[in-house]
Amino acid sequence: MDILSNLELGFSVALTLQNILYCFIGVLLGTLIGVLPGLGPVATIAMLLPITFGLPPVSALIMLAGIYYGAQYGGSTTAILINLPGESSSVVTALDGYQMARQGRAGAALATAALGSFFAGTVATLLLALFAPPLADLALKFGPPEYFALMVLGLVASVALASGSVMKALAMVVLGILLGLAGQDVYTGIPRFTFDITDIADGIEFVALAMGVFGLGELIRNLEDEHGRTVGVQKVTGLMLTKADFKAIVKPVLRGTVLGSLLGILPGGGAILSSFAAYSIEKKLSKTPQRFGRGAIEGVAAPESANNAGAQTSFIPMLTLGIPSNPVMALMIGALIIQGIVPGPNVVNEKPDLFWGIIASMWIGNLMLVLLNLPLIGIWVRLLTVPYHVLFPLIVGFCCIGVYSVNNNAFDVYAMALFGVFGYVLAKLECEPAPLLLGFIIGPMLEEYLRRAMLISRGDPMVFVTRPLSATLLALAVLALVVVLLPSVRKTRDEAFRE
Amino acid sequence: MxxxxxxxxxxxxxxxxxxxxxxxxxxxxxxxxxxxxxxxxxxxxxxxxxxxxxxxxxxxxxxxxxxxxGEPIRLAALPWRGLVLVTLAVVVFGVGIRPLGLGPAMGLAVFISAMASRRFHLASALAMTGLMVLFAWAVFIKGLGLPLPMLGPLLGGY
Incomplete structure (x- = not known):
């Protein structure tokens, strides 16, 4: 079997001492920021991007990936113990997890979350190994029109699945693309939107934008209600699950895993949407839906499995097509580009050690997380008591040195400050910043493929509809847009997000 | 109406x-x-x-x-202090990093942003500033070897 030898190669890469170490650092940092409210994986990965310069590409990506799925674990710990989701994807876990903790079953809730996540992570890793290579092979047959259509679909889907106003999310995507186009035009070398500032000649620094909007903007928002959060941490007892518990969670874990894996592949999907969807499905399927919200163990098992599965499978479009499905993946692409690797279908064939090494490391990382989270829970609980006013000046410091070290250029620091204010304004106006970041990353590629497609078709825009693959992709994009704009769907969507 | x-x-x-x-x-x-x-x-x-x-x-x-x-915006409820001071901290870092060096620039940035909190205490802010400067030195200059002086030309560094 091909896949076995591939996985063997992967494990041989991931199990080197250096990569185990970076994987460990990644999941440790991930758990840490997952536990600390107000600091998410996007901001952390953006801060660490400059540091990954000096690492070999595999180690860099292994570490960054570890941060992402580690944050899912850490986030659920806080959700269960203090009803404060450390990550937006564990909002749902707080509903039943915290109730369980109040009933003295914190241990069972934590164990359910960890085991469910581990199982989901294992399955999703296998799925990634199975489906990514054929998808990459398919993608190799893509021409410029298909790529253009695929990116449009990705952007539209990210809008459709975002919370809040569809129009505003669309506008954010377009604005992101425009910002991404700043700098020298690839074909003519003519500077665009640079205001004659030489520092923008090569484009706006991605790290400055990401850290400004997600790091500083978020931080200023957290300063809004700073009243002393008295943290009442629930005691953790009894990490062992009873037989009845096991029986209760088997099916929800399976369903959550399947759902999360599917939704994770979709652009704009990933961890957040998966957990919401899994929770509402469990509630619908349950014979006793009234127990949900009052400490139902299924209400912890399903969303926790789903968000971890979704977090893993969202690597599929990133690794095979070079298209990010969420801001974290956009940052990963940034990290690859920094390393001189063009993400896309060629990565699987040309850099098998990178591709399979990352996949294998995810499984190892998940194992580490179970070991980290269950026995060491006491340490994480103590971290919860670090107050935000101690934490945020340090975050500001990290952002500053991080963005400066990318190019050793003070201009990027000013740009970050500007984007920080801009990000805060956007948040206040209820404009989601995630589509902006996706647009920024995809924008330049989108334009390039559009130009190439028009060149080969001699200026005939029909090329996008006469080629079956690109026509299908564009039709899906239109369909997705129409569906979310239908009034009835909009209503249920709003309700789903509010729940 | x-x-x-x-x-x-x-x-x-x-x-x-x-x-x-x-x-x-x-x-x-x-x-x-x-x-x-x-x-x-x-x-x-x-x-x-x-x-x-x-x-x-x-x-x-x-x-x-x-x-x-949703919730309406109230201008008075906006965290003006945080907005201004955090932005200022970042800008001060950018201005100071070359002439003053990493140590003072980092210290100023952390201290100014610490003032953004309503729960600001001089002693703890100074302690945090010291900690972060030390940390930045250890990680970024010693550990990662960034080509940055701890003290810039204005303060007698290189």
Whole structure:
């Protein structure tokens, strides 16, 4: 079997001492920021991007990936113990997890979350190994029109699945693309939107934008209600699950895993949407839906499995097509580009050690997380008591040195400050910043493929509809847009997000 | 009487988007357009600016017609202190990093942003500042070997 030898190669890469170490650092940092409210994986990965310069590409990506799925674990710990989701994807876990903790079953809730996540992570890793290579092979047959259509679909889907106003999310995507186009035009070398500032000649620094909007903007928002959060941490007892518990969670874990894996592949999907969807499905399927919200163990098992599965499978479009499905993946692409690797279908064939090494490391990382989270829970609980006013000046410091070290250029620091204010304004106006970041990353590629497609078709825009693959992709994009704009769907969507 | 502006957030967002669309549109007009076959650098941005403008207009009109169901914005409740001080801290870092070096720039940035909190204490802020400067030295200069002096030329460094 091909896949076995591939996985063997992967494990041989991931199990080197250096990569185990970076994987460990990644999941440790991930758990840490997952536990600390107000600091998410996007901001952390953006801060660490400059540091990954000096690492070999595999180690860099292994570490960054570890941060992402580690944050899912850490986030659920806080959700269960203090009803404060450390990550937006564990909002749902707080509903039943915290109730369980109040009933003295914190241990069972934590164990359910960890085991469910581990199982989901294992399955999703296998799925990634199975489906990514054929998808990459398919993608190799893509021409410029298909790529253009695929990116449009990705952007539209990210809008459709975002919370809040569809129009505003669309506008954010377009604005992101425009910002991404700043700098020298690839074909003519003519500077665009640079205001004659030489520092923008090569484009706006991605790290400055990401850290400004997600790091500083978020931080200023957290300063809004700073009243002393008295943290009442629930005691953790009894990490062992009873037989009845096991029986209760088997099916929800399976369903959550399947759902999360599917939704994770979709652009704009990933961890957040998966957990919401899994929770509402469990509630619908349950014979006793009234127990949900009052400490139902299924209400912890399903969303926790789903968000971890979704977090893993969202690597599929990133690794095979070079298209990010969420801001974290956009940052990963940034990290690859920094390393001189063009993400896309060629990565699987040309850099098998990178591709399979990352996949294998995810499984190892998940194992580490179970070991980290269950026995060491006491340490994480103590971290919860670090107050935000101690934490945020340090975050500001990290952002500053991080963005400066990318190019050793003070201009990027000013740009970050500007984007920080801009990000805060956007948040206040209820404009989601995630589509902006996706647009920024995809924008330049989108334009390039559009130009190439028009060149080969001699200026005939029909090329996008006469080629079956690109026509299908564009039709899906239109369909997705129409569906979310239908009034009835909009209503249920709003309700789903509010729940 | 109903207010003319029913959702100030959407109206604000609409105005912001239309303004940005106009800015990008005007800048695009200065660029060579090319043709559909050979698109110039201005072609795609101009199309996008148009789309952005239309979307902004839809959001703007929606804001006039439909009431806001979420929480309204109150200018007085905005964290002005945090907004100004955090931004200032970052800018001070940018200005100071070359002439003063990493140590003082980092210290100033951390200290100024610590002042943004309503729960600011001089002693703990100074302790945090010291800690972060030490940490930055250990990680970024010793550990990662960034080509940055701890003390800049203005303070007798190199």
């Amino acid at each position: 109903e207010r003319f502006v029913r959702n100030p957030k959407d109206v604000g967002a609409g105005i912001l988007l239309i303004g940005l669309a106009a800015m990008f549109g005007i800048l695009s007009l200065d660029l060579p357009m090319g043709s559909a076959v050979r698109m110039g650098p201005g072609y795609f941005p101009l199309v996008l600016s148009g789309i952005l403008g239309v979307l902004g207009l839809i959001v703007f009109i929606g804001g006039l017609r439909f009431a806001d169901e």
